[in-house]
Amino acid sequence: MDLDYFLDRWSGREGGAERANYQAFLSELTEVLGVARPDPSAATTELNDYVFERAVRPVGQPTAQPKRIDLYKRDHFILEAKQSRWRADNAKYVPHYEQLSTPSMDAVASLSRKPAWDALMRNAFTQACDYVAMLPPDHKAPPFLIVVDVGRCIELYADWTGTGRGYSSFPDRLNNRILLDDLRDEVVRKRLAAIWTDPHSLNPATRAAVATREIAVRLAEVSKSLEAKSFAPEDVALFLMRCIFTMFAEDVGLLPPKSFTDLLTRSLERPDRFARNLKDLWEAMDKGGDSLAIDAKVRHFNGGLFASTTVFELERAEIGELLAAARKNWREVEPAIFGTLLEQALDPKERARLGAHFTPRPYVERLVEATILSTLKEDWDHVLRKAEHAKSEGDGERAISLVKAFHHELCSLHVLDPACGTGNFLYVALDLMKRLEGEVLNAMEALGGQEGLAFLKGEGVTPDQFLGLEVNPRAASIAELVLWLGHLQQHYRNREGHPAEPILQAFGNITKMDAVLSWDGYPVPQVKDGQEVFPNPRQPAWPEAEFIIGNPPFIGGKDIRANLGGPYTEALWKAHPAMNDSADLVMYWWDRAAHILTAKNSRLRRFGFVTTNSITQVFQRRVVERHLSGKSPLSILFAIADHPWTKATKDAASVRIAMTVAQAGLHEGKVLKVVHETGLETDTPQIQVVEQFGRVNPDLTIGVDLSKALALRANEGLASRGVMLFGGGFILKKSEAELLGMGQVKGIEKIIRPYRNGRDIAGKSRDLFVIDFFGLTEDAARAQFPDAFQHVLKNVKPERDDNRDKDIRNRWWLFGRTRDEIRPALEGLARYIVTVETAKHRVFQFLDASILPDNKLIAFGSDAADVLGILSSRAHYLWYFANSGMLGVYDREAVYVKSRCFDPFPFPDATDAQRAMIGAIAEELDATRKLVLAENPDLTLTGLYNLLEKIPELSPDEEVQARRGRVYILQHLHQRLDVAVAEAYGWPADLGEQEILARLVELNQMRRAEEAKGQVRWLRPAFQISRFGRPGDTRTTGELDLGLPSAPTSTNLPIWPKDRDSQPFEVESAVRDLGEDVTPSQLARVFKGGGKRIEPRVSQILLTLATYGRIRRTGEGRYRA
Template identity: 50%
Template sequence: MDDLLREDVQSRLRAIWTDPPSLDPAKISAEVTEDIAKRLAKVARSLEKRHDPKDIAEFLMRCLFTMFAEDVGLLPDSGFEKLLEQMVETPENFAPALESLWRVMDEGGYAPHLNATIKRFNGSLFKTRTALKLEADDIRELWLASRKDWRDVEPAIFGTLLERALDTKERGKLGAHFTPRVYVERLVVPTIIEPLREDWDEVKALVTELQKQGNYEAAIEAVRDFHHRLCTTRVLDPACGTGNFLYVSLELMKRLEGEILETLEALGDDEARLLLDGETVNPRQFYGLEINPRAVPIADLVLWIGFLKWQLRTVEVKDLPEPILHAYGTIKHQDALIAYDSMEMLRDQQGKPLSRWDGETMKRHPITGEEIPDPDATMELYEYVNPRRAEWPQVEFIVGNPPFIQGTDMRAELGDGYAEAAWKVRKDVPGGADFVMHFWDEAATRLLAKPPKGAKGENPLRRFGFITTNSITQTFSRRVVERHMNAKLPLSLVYAIPDHPWLKASDKAAVRIAMTVAVRGERQGKLAKVEHESALSSDTPEVRLEIDEGKISPKIRLGANLSLLESLISNEQISYQGIKLHGAGFIVTASQASALEGRSDISPDRIIRPFLNGMDLTRRSRKAWVIDASLLEEEELQQEYPEIYQYLSNHVRPERMQNRRDVRRRYWWKFGEIGATFRPALETLIKFIATTRTAKHRTFSFVESATVPESGLVVFNLFTGLSLAILNSRAHVHFALSNGAFLEDRPSYHNTQTFVP
């Protein structure tokens, strides 16, 4: 009752009735974490003028871990917070004061600044103790960050925000929404925790039987044996970033360990809690590969913060074994997909290094004022010598969220050399498959691999689970899944979500993803579908799933595996993918089209024609037009359509000159892919049928033949001998598709075979 007199308790009681979401621990954690990251970003921005990015990252990580150590009781009496407050007034003493403190934290012993004896931290974090000099304003930012309660920091999102704070290109995204913890768990649980819990359930059943027999020693031994298996279970994230998936896996395995220790205590094992001083689930079991050198130490730090937070729930600070930190080296700076002997710079015939636009830097066009690629912002092109599969550590589980890069964008995003090397190393992965499918293929290959001759034991890998874009069900990406599911020794999907919301960044559209979890052999699985979603743009989204069970096919649906069916030769060359622009400047509005060409009709002989992409077809059309000069030579275009030529020169040519392919630079006024295979057929039609390449619900639409279809559409142009009849009470209207022509109510075709829907 006395607590009711406290203002903070009164505020909490008031919020229960007036604003319950404000008490959500996830929301509180997100707000604290984001505030800290913003303050660190300010300090990083100031230091960039004088120091190397690697030194800045390591310095700030030492600072923030010291803040964390203070709030969990590893450092006494807000000593570091008080030290920073003093340094605001005496910034000249800041660097030597921190270096002195970090030396004691590394070695253990008496810390004069804190007037206390502290434990030995060791590990690799404080081996280098350099403190960078800061101005008073920057020291104040660190002091304000230290005043936050670091026990509320969520490691699963802190790493992402810290990496953005240290990256000049990503810093503007600090306010963007990060991946919610609940989404990460949604993949980690079926990939790792469910099979471990199945094992634990078997052990508990055995323990119950042994208890009935009065054999308590054997029961304790069975539980201890499982605890040993849990503490030697290894997890790999081959694209670990800042360690979010590894941290969540660690915490969930620690929860399972807690149940095991409770069971031992219930069985009368007096030494159960002593296991935490010896063998316990810890960061040495969690492996990560990451190509971004800045993210590697952050991932290591995230794991240790998460581990210590969990340990301190069950063990007092004084009982924590020393050293507090260990340098296990399980997070490695390494490319996960290819290894190679060297990178050689590509050069032209004159020996000049070849380069391309960096894919990011823009500048304003001097005439139009529009944003165009900056030709001076380039990056060199390299060839990867002797590319081969990269080595992955042997583990029991693989889980992760590899980069979202479409197969068609791999060259632009990763460079020609890397894309060619990746395709060369994994010849079975189609060129159009998304980048994540290279990770999927590698994990599947390892899951189905037999142990090398002479090797002891079986293949340790039990399951893998990946986040992919929801285009995994589309042709090229799906072929990777089909190949492994249709193999002589197949794998099966035991859990899958074909379409799930992911993060929504402030600078991007909402992302939809798929989750897939695979095991060896023929197995039934759980297929989850989203039945409700709300608050997706918040830090605490709500997504409810409906789960069905059965055999999951490569198309991520229940039912027969249709990929085993044979293709019909008669279906060849009746459908095609639309054109590819490779230049946004081709698209114009209706008013621009009329002004440039001096006409407003719609006809196939126009050089500016209606333009249709997938969203135009399935939603409200933009009514966009496109300049189609693909069948004209440059001189022809310049003489016959000078205004259009000048427009393309201003709006398309600058971007095309940065294209990596010579043919697209040389023929800059033409579409990147002009659709030469289907153009002649469309010219004979009054209308053609189109559908989107990717669609949750398949629809088919009639489109005027003067329209230019974009690559997001599939067009049909051969319907020989087929006619459709639509019957109703008032009229009998025939739509005939014969010899490639679309005809309306033409008597000469009424004798063809009619199919009534």
Template identity: 55%
Template sequence: MSVEAFITRWQGRHGGQERANYALFLTELCDALGLPHPDPASAEHADNDYVFERVVREAGRDGTISNRRIDLYKRDAFVLEAKQSRQVPGGDKQVQGQTDLILTEAVPRGRRGADRAWDVLMLNARRQAEDYVRLLPRGHEPPPFVIVCDVGHCLEVYANFRRDGKAFDQFPDRQSFRIYLEDLRKPEVQDQLKAIWKDPASLDPARRSARVTRAIAERLAKVSKALEKDAHPADEVAMFLMRCLFTMFAEDVGLLPENSFKEVLERCEREPDTFQHDVGQLWEAMNTGGYAHAIREKVPRFNGEFFLRRTVLPLAREEIGELKQAAGHDWRDVDPSIFGTLLEQALDPDERRRLGAHYTPRAYVERLVIATVIEPLRDDWGKVLSTAERQKSEGRNDDALATVRAFHDALCATRVLDPACGTGNFLYVSLELLKRLEGEVLEALVNLGGQEALVGLEGHSVDPHQFLGMELNPRAAAIAELVLWIGHLQWHVRTRGGMPSEPILRAFKNIVVKDAVLAPGQPPRRPEWPAAEYIVGNPPFIGSKFLRARLGDDYTEALWAAHPNMNESADFVMYWWDRAAELLTRKATALRRFGLVTTNSITQSFQSRVLQRHLKASKPVSLVMAIPDHPWSKATTDAAAVRIAMTVVEAGVRDGALREVTNETGLDTDTPIIDLSEKVGIINSGLSIGVDATSVSALRANDGICSPGVKLHGAGFIVTRQEADHLGLGKRNGLERHIRPYRNGRDLTTHPRNSMVIDLFGLNIDQVRNRFPEVYQHVLTKVKPERDANNRATYRTNWWVFGEPRSELRPALKDVQRYVATPVTQKHRTFEFLPADILPDDALMVAAVDDAFVLGVMQSRSFSAWFNGTASTLEDRPRFIKSRCFDPFPFPVADDLQKQRIRVVAEAIDAHRKRVLAEHPHLTLTGLYNVLEELRAGVAPDALEPASRKIFDDGLVLILKEEHDKLDVAVADAYGWPVDLADEDVLARLVALNKERAQEEARGVVQWLRPDYQIPLLGTPKEKAELDLVGGEMATAVAQTKGPKPAFPTDDISQTAAVMSVLAAASAAVDAVVIATTFKQGRRIAPKVSAVLTALARTGFVTSPDGGRTFELRRAA
């Protein structure tokens, strides 16, 4: 089939049957382009590298696995998703629960064609395709392309050559990312699609632009070297060459007449004596605008800094020839992200030998810029898109336009600061990525309001004034400004075309020559940094032991004096980190995030102290992304790539993404591929997921509840039942209170000995002798001799009383019918109820509560993660230590329904274990949990060893496992986090929650575990009065809600953000009413919440597992 026949066949075949026709459409597209058809799908999914309906699996929050299907997948090339049909043809392709919400539009969509209308279905398909990238199986790297297909109409192409599966952008730009059917007639479009199928890496602009940029820099190095021989000052050489470069660039992008500067250079090569005059006259005209005699053409006014001084250095014929060769390259292909570094190397005699060998590949810079700047802006843009969809669907198109315009205004006011900007590569990459995002915003404006929606925006766009730099090296600062303007004008020409408004270059003074960490003069002080929403960069690396040698004694002493909070063993780069963290937590700060490159020694103690001080401050910051060890410079045959760490920081306590390099290829190329794994949780100062659990503090909420059992210090206290009878049990009135059942750790883990213990606490020796003479004689002969030999006087004096009778535990047990007990040392951590008449030994740790809610929480995986993280730091064998394991533990603040769910399952587990142990004497608690661990490790019941299989059968261990799984879900729900969090993530959240509770308690808010007992004993006068007044109801209410409910916002974007925030905190799908009740207005705002949910679903930010009744956030790609 020819391309023309394909266009004729499919043009106009749209409007309802996209889902039914997409496979045929794409197959015939392959025919038209001479591409191979997709392969038949195999039952072995690992073989399905180029197929329709490629199955990927997604784990739900409850641990269930569901199958999703990629419409067309080609490994290492693309994920393609066809737009959902308006008329649903049936089948199981549609995401359950999304159909009615996404596939039915409230108002008709605008006409198809070049003036594209708002299409929420394409937005949703893009979001779904990006989700599928995240779900690809292990071993399948994220492809560089995502394609969204509107059958019979167009393809939309998005790319990410970093291969990290995040932030796919319009490719190649906003003007050309959408390929209409009629565009297939263009050979360049056919070539692009063929390359996407066959050789997608060939489309990576970095490959071509890096080669071109290096070739130009090599030419400049020769010219620079010649000028140095003539004794011209280095800075004068640098500015002269930069003006030459910009003139070459201006010519190639149409800001100067075509070939005009090349012709000047060709003429001057023949007549070198004319070079200074002709080039000087051209630059004079470029500065003011007007007629340029050197090229016999009128030129626009450029202005800026480059042409204020127009010194033209004399060149010989050979050097002019080098400039002519440099001008012969296509400057549209120059990559500003590495151009500055190469130019600096070309101009610096000490750096010239390294030209092209040591620079930072663009993908590395992008990785940090995206995490620091783009991800939060894209989060904002997602909320805006969903809000605009909601407004449009309600017939409020003007409001939708206003919402998108407001975001565009904010984007054009967003400032990015690099406080050690060098030659500007971080600033340029930030500019380009913001321009790409701006392209999506402008596309949305056109889709909502047509081309007229862009009226008035000609001079209002993301531009260099937003990108601020501080740099001590004047030459590097000048290069940074040049880099920004080249990048900005490249983007203007590529996406808008035509001549930009004059003056083309503006003196924004956005790059300043300034020391970022030490102000001039005395006394030593820190300089102010320009206000910005984001800080990103790569400050200089100087190890602390080299500071004096590199910077001098005076500077180093002044640096330390200006930064008194810094330890003198910290590396130089950490002074930038410290200042950025301080700015992040300043009152009314504009700063949202900062991201810095540091040495990978940041995890060592002298560096991590800086992080720790800010992570643990009263106004803490959090690492929201960290890569502990990452290559930085390009590797060569002479040297390996420099290794660095990246950290991205936000204010507050929040989870972060810890990314670790798992594979590195192509480090000696311009397009290295770095594979990263990712874990989410609280990132600590060592750049790992996990916490220093020793940093937690005891909570008042748990005071007076937990204690070890009694410590006898006398074996003669223990008696058998028969001995107890002989001593008068059942005969002597009141003795039942003093000879009691007794349990130690082994009694719980194996088989109870059914021992009893003589407990004479509260009686003096005369009372014992007079009331219980048999008992008196027993302890006199069995206990006193042992006590008389004890070194402690109190033990010798009070010889008839336990050595540690636990006087503080006894009142706590007085009014409960049972209590929670666990062995201090145990292979598998278990908790169970013991009747209150049983006296616990000090080998048991007990919690004096009879609420199965407490038992359930402590028996859950959440508490197990806490226990393993706290107890394991104390001894080789994990021991339950009250001060570490119980006192600081933050129990969930659960509502009544959540508590009841936990109680029911906890009671079931406790009853199940006791029942099977009673019915089968060979069973033990340790044995049951040995088999349970085997099942959790994936051992099938039929694969168990015979002894384990008998325990499995008699102990009904599968039922025990089911109950534990239910308990883990219920407790995770009470905490408000997913049940499938890794143990280290759970521990990190619990430690953070401990700190929140400690802060609350400092303000007088205590989530008492057993308020009816604790408040009279430990509460403040106010709490005691309130307890008396309402009979404990207030304390229960406090346990259910933390402070007043917030009001539901009044403006649309804030409403979207508020609903998304509630969904982010939910552990399962919730409906509009549930979300509404989290706000002050309650159920009456449910219709507004429902409208927000509908818009979020239509734009692909939420999913519904039950046909639109409840919703949950779609996981980020």
């Protein structure tokens, strides 16, 4: 199609029905670009790889109503189209809102390459991003998203990571919008055509990597030549780094065009003048001022790089190499690999591997995105939503204020790489954060034009936010240079004009130090008897940061001593006592970051490391397990157990690594598995992965997200730890109890009771008693039981008088923790269930109701044998163990955490016959154990289960004990119990561990949904209903079914936020939770304190959410996520 005809046909066209116009516009655009038109849609969706209206569905919802991508080309792009309504003069346009009817929305925006705040385009971009996540599993995230305002402009966004979560303006924020008339430019048309035909050819990393390698080869030749003249390697390195920055400064316009290149060209003719001229230029760059060498005024650079202006006399050939490097396009140099290549160029030992051993940028980007950018983008998305609502309400100043505050936070946070090397991770983090800053600047400019940007007052993401620790001084210096190159590259992509002077600043953000070991006198070890000594070895302090990321050194645990020396290794172990001696060196960084992450009031939000892929093996896994199951646990949010790392060559395969990203608390994560690799020998390798979601285990496999299971009302009030005495004087031997009147004084059995703790249950019972004055005042206790009172007065009160807790001190005759909450549940029972809180084996048994449980026992207020059986089953054991608190790793004891192990546990809805069967087996199990222990005083409960665990590998002596302990019978009863409980749940008896946990979580969520509607499956209804029941509990599902979305009961209603900025998030969350069409009136009733009062505000929020593509409008006044 003729270009002029196309432009005349579509320019200035009055907008109308979007659906009717966009397909015609795009079809004709493909003809202008010389690419194929979209294919006709096939009946089978799987065949529709390049079509209009490509159907996709949300993940995990195969029956959901399909959503449709306006134009999709597999592995190339997703395109969303909108159409503005043009004014007749072509100078202004009015956004088309007939379907959205957004209140108080700006009606007019200037036709410009710089977009005004355009709700339609933002809606389209949001939708396109959502569609990426809905693509079939075998479809990779496309590199491009395209947003089209039909007849007006095209906006381009690219993500080269392959994750589908890093789309940013392409090629940069100043040039990503293509106006229709720009299609007259052949370069623009070729760029668009490449998106249709070969999108990866536009990846700047491809060209940058080639250019960077060529430059490194040139510099290596100069370095080699200077070293041959016996110049100090450090001086050579600094000289070449100054040359490098000067070349870059020329190409970005910080120096006059071709000024340095011309200086080098002239020096080819007169090499004798090279050193003098270059020294003159560098002195001018250091202080700012005139340079005779280039006959121009030079900006003030400073920053320490030019503080030394040492220049070497070079020969003509060496100058020629510098000139060849200077003629490269330094705007395209890739700092992500430049540092590594420069280090190889400057190091004689590494020079032979130049260009053959480095990490391609996409690999680094994958970890940086998961650790830093995903978090910041989520923060930015929240702010953007608030700004959208403020703008929709006509409060532009509020919208600008929100965006400005986020920008300030972005420019205030810090990233630490505690093994930064030449700075590739820090650079990629800076680069991606600068791109995010570009999005923020776009929003700021759209909201307030240049006035919006004026609020920033020069603030921006700068190199001082990126902190590094590096033991190699040369690598540390290169890291500083790499950060400045990257920062200035991004400055010219995101902002207009030059940065303020001085151009460089000596931030000192790269510290030359050992990151895992310090000692008295660091960095020089002492020498005693010819051996290095590291006195008082300790872990050095790390700078505070919001994110930690990096690629610490790879030395296997068995090789640390050989590589680092015996004295250093011994000192390292002493400084890290929690580490096992066989752990790889990289795990010392992982362990340190984990401690920082989980420390109280820590600034750290996440850390992410590249480690050896042996992290899933036993010695590394122990480090991870210790932190995942610690008192203050962390979770792995992102993991890849096996991934290529360094570029492959014909002589060597790529190194394989693992990646992990951690965050404090209990969270669901995802594990990526590499399923296809191509181009590992290139600069742009293609790695295809599949994702699994759930709780990430220490071996980097996926488990079930148990954090989704919340406490059930059905179990309320039935479990608690036993009493906590706060005074050993309460405890009595049997003889002491008898002296105080046990068996003689009327009613004394109420206050002198048998007493058991964890050791009494798991081991040998001490047959002790305790004085329990619960329910009695001091006067009543003294009057009714004077002898017992006097015993407590003498043996407890002196100790209590010194207690700092006022209540414990004043109520000295009572236990410190009387456990009022469990006593009603035990009252009236002949027996109840207990388990030892901290135990190697999780065993439940009945105790006589006269016995008072200690704080180290968990008591359950039930005498039902079927409850004992279910608690003793494999289903509950797996649930307990997955939720337990670990005191150590592997063969250590685990803690029964009542709030996680019992409160959310969904008991089966068993029939009477099933309960009877489970109860009968449980009764026999409990009786057998008690009889065996009574007949064999040398055996203990722990001993019995030690034997049971070892079957069938028992020694001859253990076989004798097993026969006496009837351990094979115990094993048989447990097996029968597991089958009976599985039947009660309606499950096969041979389900795997993860399947059982998954079903329990699902059942918990079903029960929670029932309880929200008033249906509670009480575990002990006669006791619980009168105490914990609520008025709505008697209603049935049928009585609640009004043909409307089911609302939570009043006690579980989400609270309507007072803060207006928080209200849109709650409304959107409620719409998603309901999962069906909803009206503003229905949604307003979902909130506590809601109803008619908030309905107008809810209606406004729903409209705005739909305008920006956060939810969908499904009909007149109805909305859906």
